[in-house]
Amino acid sequence: MDAAWDPTAVEQLLADDRAHVWHPYASAVDPLPVLPVASASGTRLRLADGRELVDGMSSWWAAIHGYAHPVLNRALRDQVDRMAHVMFGGLTHEPAVRLARQLVEITPTSLTRVFFADSGSVSVEVAVKMALQYWQGRGQPDRRLLLTVRGGYHGDTTGAMSVCDPVTGMHGLFRALVPQQVFAERPRPRFAEPVRDSDLAEVANLLDRYAGQLAAVIVEPIVQGAGGMRFYAPAYLTRLAALCREAGVLLLLDEIATGFGRTGRLFASEWAGVVPDVLCVGKALTGGYLTMAAVLCTDEVAAGVSAAPGGALMHGPTFMANPLAAAVASASVELLLGQPWQQRVAEIEGQLTAGLAPASALPGVAEVRVLGAIGVVEMAEPVDLRALTPRLVARGVWLRPFGRLVYTMPPYISTAADVAAITDAVVGALAQDG
Numbered sequence: 387m388d389a390a391w392d393p394t395a396v397e398q399l400l401a402d403d404r405a406h407v408w409h410p411y412a413s414a415v416d417p418l419p420v421l422p423v424a425s426a427s428g429t430r431l432r433l434a435d436g437r438e439l440v441d442g443m444s445s446w447w448a449a450i451h452g453y454a455h456p457v458l459n460r461a462l463r464d465q466v467d468r469m470a471h472v473m474f475g476g477l478t479h480e481p482a483v484r485l486a487r488q489l490v491e492i493t494p495t496s497l498t499r500v501f502f503a504d505s506g507s508v509s510v511e512v513a514v515k516m517a518l519q520y521w522q523g524r525g526q527p528d529r530r531l532l533l534t535v536r537g538g539y540h541g542d543t544t545g546a547m548s549v550c551d552p553v554t555g556m557h558g559l560f561r562a563l564v565p566q567q568v569f570a571e572r573p574r575p576r577f578a579e580p581v582r583d584s585d586l587a588e589v590a591n592l593l594d595r596y597a598g599q600l601a602a603v604i605v606e607p608i609v610q611g612a613g614g615m616r617f618y619a620p621a622y623l624t625r626l627a628a629l630c631r632e633a634g635v636l637l638l639l640d641e642i643a644t645g646f647g648r649t650g651r652l653f654a655s656e657w658a659g660v661v662p663d664v665l666c667v668g669k670a671l672t673g674g675y676l677t678m679a680a681v682l683c684t685d686e687v688a689a690g691v692s693a694a695p696g697g698a699l700m701h702g703p704t705f706m707a708n709p710l711a712a713a714v715a716s717a718s719v720e721l722l723l724g725q726p727w728q729q730r731v732a733e734i735e736g737q738l739t740a741g742l743a744p745a746s747a748l749p750g751v752a753e754v755r756v757l758g759a760i761g762v763v764e765m766a767e768p769v770d771l772r773a774l775t776p777r778l779v780a781r782g783v784w785l786r787p788f789g790r791l792v793y794t795m796p797p798y799i800s801t802a803a804d805v806a807a808i809t810d811a812v813v814g815a816l817a818q819d820g
């Protein structure tokens with residue numbers, strides 16, 4: 387019998403968790419309750435008391451193939467017997483080179499160089515460093531500002547925070563630390579709406595006003611994730627990319643949430659036919675197994691950085707290109723491409739659309755929207771996690787709403803019944819009084 391099944395052991399675990407362990411964006415003294423997970427497989431999280439929950443979160447976009455997938459487990463086991471890690475300074479290895487080859491192959495042709503980072507946030511830091519060092523190498527060191535849109539999310543490290551939405555992105559808390567960047571209004575046209583020139587007038591003005599000081603524009607393509615789960619018009623991104631080219635600034639795209647099929651395209655930028663100068667991927671890169679992200683850039687960017695004083699890109703994490711992460715990432719990419727993932731994501735999109743539709747009629751619901759395997763119910767007021775989470779759990783589903791958003795991005799292996807369980811739980815929990 388698993389020790390975690392013993393009720394007193396579980397109580398002790400939760401007490402120690404409360405006493406010692408910090409959770410994301412949580413108070414140490416008055417944290418929200420947490421659920422102890424004993425194991426996970428397929429689309430199910432198994433709690434310490436034996437209950438099973440259908441996972442609607444893919445562990446924050448990452449576990450696209452579900453949990454304990456036999457192919458990914460095998461890739462990891464095979465690699466751990468060969469080597470768990472070696473430093474990447476002065477050494478290289480097959481898992482890293484193989485993954486780099488795959489990433490270069492599945493992204494636009496002009497992206498040829500890969501930098502492996504430890505997390506999405508760190509990859510954004512690296513992308514920003516690339517942009518700044520690029521301009522140093524091109525003899526324009528005054529280009530060191532970033533332009534972005536409001537409502538964005540790019541991670542929690544300092545440089546990444548500087549391009550998150552200034553209000554929801556914690557700038558007020560860390561004013562002394564966070565550099566001032568240039569912000570335009572969030573993209574107005576929704577996914578299916580037409581785009582007018584006036585929608586990008588402010589961006590065009592800012593590109594003009596800060597000409598000579600801007601290193602790059604950074605945005606999330608199509609989906610603004612943690613900044614509000616909004617889907618904006620692909621034509622907005624197409625025009626933004628054209629404005630960047632005209633202004634001669636680099637375009638950095640953050641596909642950390644959207645990459646690997648989530649929106650119905652392998653990369654969300656494909657909706658807009660846009661090729662960035664620098665691309666960040668993470669989250670689903672390792673299929674949700676280990677922390678790893680990657681920054682891809684063009685030969686032109688790489689050449690610029692290499693012409694900068696010192697000639698090197700100034701970043702080098704201890705666990706760079708970790709072989710375990712690289713091996714499981716490689717297997718995850720192969721697993722994804724080896725199956726009809728577009729069809730799966732389209733099916734989930736249809737199931738989410740149908741299943742969440744009744745939520746539109748519920749009191750307090752502002753909007754229901756779906757894109758690819760992402761379903762969002764936006765409420766008029768912030769949701770009360772303390773009340774809502776137990777109602778979802780009672781319906782056998784794991785979701786983690788935030789702010790005014792109850793949202794789901796299920797693993798691609800989810801069956802129609804899994805997706806129905808999720809959407810029924812959302813509708814039922816939101817309909818339930820008190």
Ligand SMILES: *Cc1c(COP(=O)(O)O)cnc(C)c1O
Pocket residue numbers: 505506507508510539540541542606611612640641642643668669
């Ligand atoms: C999650 C996320 C990040 C940060 O990634 P971490 O691995 O959590 O550091 C950056 N950008 C976007 C768009 C994200 O969704």
